Structures are given as C-alpha cells and as structure tokens.
Amino acid sequence: MDRAAALTEVFMNDLSQSDAEMPNFQQAVREVAQDVLTVEKNDPAWAAAKVLRRLAEPDRVISFGVTWMDDAGEVHVNRGWRVQASNAIGPYKGGLRFHPGVTLDDLRFLAFEQCFKNALTGLPLGGAKGGSDFDPNGRSDTEIMRFCQAFMAKLAPHIGPDLDVPAGDINVGPREIGYLFGAWSDRAGIYGGALTGKGLSYGGSEMRVEATGFGLIYFVQAMLARQGRDIEGHRVAVSGKGNVASHAARKALQAGAKVITLSDTSGTLYAPDGLTAEEITWVEDRKAAGDDLSNPPARFAASFREGEQPWIQEADIALPCATQNEIGEKAAQAIVDGGYAMLAEGANMPVTADALRVLRKGGVQYAPGKAANAGGVAVSGLEMSQMSHRRFMSAEEVDDALKTLMSDIHDRVAAEGQGDGTIDYARGANIAGYRRLARAITAQGVL
Numbered sequence: 001m002d003r004a005a006a007l008t009e010v011f012m013n014d015l016s017q018s019d020a021e022m023p024n025f026q027q028a029v030r031e032v033a034q035d036v037l038t039v040e041k042n043d044p045a046w047a048a049a050k051v052l053r054r055l056a057e058p059d060r061v062i063s064f065g066v067t068w069m070d071d072a073g074e075v076h077v078n079r080g081w082r083v084q085a086s087n088a089i090g091p092y093k094g095g096l097r098f099h100p101g102v103t104l105d106d107l108r109f110l111a112f113e114q115c116f117k118n119a120l121t122g123l124p125l126g127g128a129k130g131g132s133d134f135d136p137n138g139r140s141d142t143e144i145m146r147f148c149q150a151f152m153a154k155l156a157p158h159i160g161p162d163l164d165v166p167a168g169d170i171n172v173g174p175r176e177i178g179y180l181f182g183a184w185s186d187r188a189g190i191y192g193g194a195l196t197g198k199g200l201s202y203g204g205s206e207m208r209v210e211a212t213g214f215g216l217i218y219f220v221q222a223m224l225a226r227q228g229r230d231i232e233g234h235r236v237a238v239s240g241k242g243n244v245a246s247h248a249a250r251k252a253l254q255a256g257a258k259v260i261t262l263s264d265t266s267g268t269l270y271a272p273d274g275l276t277a278e279e280i281t282w283v284e285d286r287k288a289a290g291d292d293l294s295n296p297p298a299r300f301a302a303s304f305r306e307g308e309q310p311w312i313q314e315a316d317i318a319l320p321c322a323t324q325n326e327i328g329e330k331a332a333q334a335i336v337d338g339g340y341a342m343l344a345e346g347a348n349m350p351v352t353a354d355a356l357r358v359l360r361k362g363g364v365q366y367a368p369g370k371a372a373n374a375g376g377v378a379v380s381g382l383e384m385s386q387m388s389h390r391r392f393m394s395a396e397e398v399d400d401a402l403k404t405l406m407s408d409i410h411d412r413v414a415a416e417g418q419g420d421g422t423i424d425y426a427r428g429a430n431i432a433g434y435r436r437l438a439r440a441i442t443a444q445g446v447l
C-alpha cells in the first residue's frame, strides 16, 4: 500500500461511525482524501489544523418536517434538510433538490463536494446543499407553491445573503426559486440576495440558467485547446434532458460539435449526424411538459432507443449530465470500447468509483464535476454581487465572465494535476480546491 492509500485508510476509519451508513458521502470523501492527505501531511500547519477532517464534518445539518396541503385538502408530510458544510471562504452556498429519492447521504456528499467546487471558482463562496424527499411530479402549480412556502417556513431562519444562499438543483428551477424567494422575502421582511437562480424581474442574473451547461463546454474547450484541438467536428454524447444537458447540447452545437444523444430515464434520443437546434428544443419542451423522449416526430432524423444509455454509441466526448452514479462499470467499459477520448461531468458524481477505474485504465481523460460543472455556481456568485451592488450585468458581460472563470478553473486544476505528460484533472481539482480551503481554515484558528 502506498503512502496516500495508507493515510486514506486511517482517515476513513476516523470518520464518525454514523457516516459508515452513507456510501455516497464515503465515496466522495475517499476520492478527495486519496489526493490531498499527502499534501496536508507535508504542511505542518495544515496537518496540525486537521483541515480535511474538519471539512468532512459539516458545520451543521438542519433537518425539518414540511407539512403542506394538496389541492384536494389532504395533508402531506415530507422531510427537508440543509447541510451547511463550511463557510470558511464565504457564505454557505449550494443547491436545493426536490426528489423522492433524496437522502441525507446524497446531501452530505454534495455539500462536501460543493466546498471544493466553490473554492475552485476563486469567488467567496462556502459549501452547502439541501432539499427534500418531496416528489413534484404530477403536482399542480399551486401544490408546488404551497410546498415551497411550507419548506421555506422552516428553512428561512437559517439562510440570508451573508449567511447561506441556496440555489436550484434537480427539480428546483426558476418556478420553485420564485416561490421560495417570495416566501423568504415575506418572512424576512427584506429584499435581499438569499437565493440565486432568481428571475430577471426580481434580482436574477442573465445567463444563470445556461451557466452550468455552457460552462461545461467552455471547460471541455479549454481541455482540448491544451492539446491543440478544437471541439468542432467532435461527436459528443450527452446524457440527461434537464437544464445542464440541454444547455451543454446547445452550446456544443453552436461550437460546431455533433451532439449525438440526449436522454432520460426512459431511454436515449440518438442522432448519428448530430441533433439539430429544433430537436434540442423539442427535448426541452418535453422536459417542461413532464413527458419522456419516446415518439419523436417522424420528420426528425433522430430516433428513440428505449431503455438505452447514450454510451452504447461510439463518440469522442462523453458528457454525463443527468444524475449521480449513472455510469457504472458496464457503461464505463462501453465508453472505453466506443473510442471516447474524454469524459467531463456535467452532473455531480455521475461516475461510480469502479467505473472511474475502468475509464482510467482505458485511457479516457476524465474531468470531475467539481471543476467542469462549476459554471452554475460561479454565475450564482456573480448574481450575489450584482444583487448587493444593485447593478446588473448584460448577458454578454456574464457570458464573457463565465468563459474567463471556466478557463481560470481549468488552468488552476491543470497546474495542480500536471503529471508526466498528462493531466490528472480529478487530482488537480481536489488539490487546488483543498489548498484554498486549507489556507482560510488554518488562518481562522481552531473553532
């Protein structure tokens, strides 16, 4: 066992016993520990401060019941959480997710990862994540509004512009942010930037909706540029049909790539010659209507493959943009066999630890979500400063700033991940994020 592996085993054993029940959290911490513990041990101040151990223990986990009434007058009870992981470099910041499958394990891992992602942006943003096991599918607009108001009634005392600034995530889009912001503002009695992803009419930023998907493509372009290549003409397979997937597809198409797939839980829409803008719009419309991707119009060249994942098709670049752990060993082997040169994560932790080993062995260059999908939170950071300055940027200004932020994140990560002729982006992201956090945590003493 090498030094990093030995340190990681000791470290993982020292985590709280209750965390053993949290496999996603354990996986996320283990992956970071393997890369950063040797860095920590080489700095006496960071080692003495036990920086990583402190980051693996959230500052607080807030858990609450959410009681709301449906349109028929029936009362429902859900559970809500906010995990405030670290505010060492800025107010707690991270999305809210509404999904029946949400667990505290997911939110712990996402909040932990968010600390590193936010550190990589170079902006003053701490790490958090939250959500509820509420299932919005099939719910009316007024039910969604009542749920958001009930959720915020419990969350409001714990958030604020300088305290904790939630944003959207899975199933929490502009509509939900509007209801959540209205409920917070009403309770707090002030108008302030306690949430990001707001509508343009009440303090939102241009380009926030597009930022994660567009930023992912800017990151991939920076990776390719380093190899003297361009995305134009490359075949790109994208999974998912949500916010991140559709905007990544749109930006890749604009940049001259062939986007051969989008997908959802029902299957994959496959276009060997690349999806058109009209086909991407159709996917967005299906998502908005709550429909799946089956039965595309007969005039489309794209066809629907029920139950298939995108990776069955050969391509050059894989962009998983759907959900966590969507790529297991079998899918990873398909990516290797399909001749993919690169995989960049639009979703958070879409690749399992076993699948990552397969990708690495197969020589697929891998960019982790904490770097590649940081565009969303970066523009959220810009939204926070626009809101407090009461001065708003144009779409062009935000897009230019996003390009610079993604290129800077790429360069920071590449500098730390430099190996013998290759770049280990996962290692680079972990170490670059860790160093920024370690400096701040150590400077602020033992708290």
Ligand code: NDP
Residues within 6 Å of the ligand: 168, 169, 170, 171, 172, 212, 239, 240, 241, 242, 243, 244, 245, 263, 264, 265, 266, 287, 292, 321, 322, 323, 324, 326, 346, 347, 348, 349, 373, 374, 376, 377
């Ligand atoms: P959305 O809710 O907009 O979309 C998610 C889509 O993924 C859904 O349409 C869903 O399909 C699909 N999906 C879920 N599971 C699978 C699966 N196993 N295979 C194929 N498709 C699946 O979410 P977002 O686009 O906002 O988020 C996607 C990912 O990106 C998440 O991991 C999120 O944490 C991450 N992320 C999002 C950011 C943002 O700004 N939105 C920022 C950074 C990361 P169906 O309709 O069938 O349920």
